Ligand code: HEM
């Protein structure tokens with residue numbers, strides 16, 4: 001067993017601790033997102049920014065779109081073979097469950113979920129579906145408009161206008177959904193007092209104290225030692241003291257960073273081979 005990993009008392013122990021004693025126990029930390037989920041997510045964010053902010057730059061747009069499709073397909077496979085939190089079976093919910101969760105969160109008593117919560121899960125399904133669908137539509141449109149891309153001149157030219165419109169609408173709808181996704185992450189941080197964004201960077205989550213013990217079954221629980229000592233105060237500020245403001249600050253920083261990246265990426269557009 002990893003020396004930092006132990007059957008940590010707080011959640012089990014918290015049940016029996018009271019008042020002052022309970023308040024002085026730190027919230028436990030669990031390991032959720034593996035390296036595949038985390039790197040896939042941030043690559044997706046970078047590529048989406050390049051693809052969306054510079055949608056008229058070719059072949060850059062096509063390369064970014066195809067890379068996104070590759071990541072999404074890989075993520076789907078990972079959803080069956082990956083770690084505990086990454087598996088679809090850890091976040092399979094009906095639309096009714098998502099709505100129930102929304103009402104519970106509004107009322108301030110949403111149950112804790114170590115993987116995606118029911119609303120987050122539906123956002124993930126939708127994003128995956130739309131990215132994949134628009135990637136295919138983009139390839140088809142590239143074929144009708146330029147006779148280029150993996151489909152060459154296979155797609156009937158008569159479909160050109162229809163494909164242009166559908167690819168345009170689905171593309172902007174996906175961007176709108178991404179915006180809702182970012183706002184949702186900040187809202188959930190406020191509703192749950194948990195910073196989802198830092199977890200997507202580090203793979204670790206600090207679990208709110210009132211979380212149900214059963215929600216952590218199958219996850220490794222870690223002590224505070226996984227946080228480097230010089231970062232301890234910052235970590236607590238972002239994860240427990242101000243999770244919503246902390247999330248918002250990181251979201252803004254990421255948007256600024258990927259926008260800057262998209263500006264740099266167009267410098268390479270002319271060097272990319274047209275295919
Ligand atoms: C500033 C930008 C973004 C931030 C801060 C962000 C943050 C997050 C967070 C915190 C999660 C985990 C949510 C949870 O715990 O349930 C997540 C999941 C996800 N996000 Fe984002 N996101 C951003 C942009 C995007 C973009 C642009 C896309 C797609 C184009 C995207 C697609 C996804 C997907 C597919 C997942 C599921 C991850 C998985 O299970 O593999 N996100 N995001």
Ligand code: HEM
Pocket residue numbers: 051052055056057061062063064065066068069131132134135136137138139140141142145149150167168170171172174
């Ligand atoms: C994977 C997700 C993708 C998304 C979200 C997406 C999104 C978009 C958006 C929003 C536009 C319209 C830009 C505008 O005029 O406002 C666009 C244009 C276009 N996309 Fe995509 N795209 C994707 C993938 C692809 C792929 C894989 C290809 C080709 C291989 C492609 C080919 C095109 C073409 C040819 C245009 C027209 C550009 C122009 O008229 O200047 N797209 N895309």
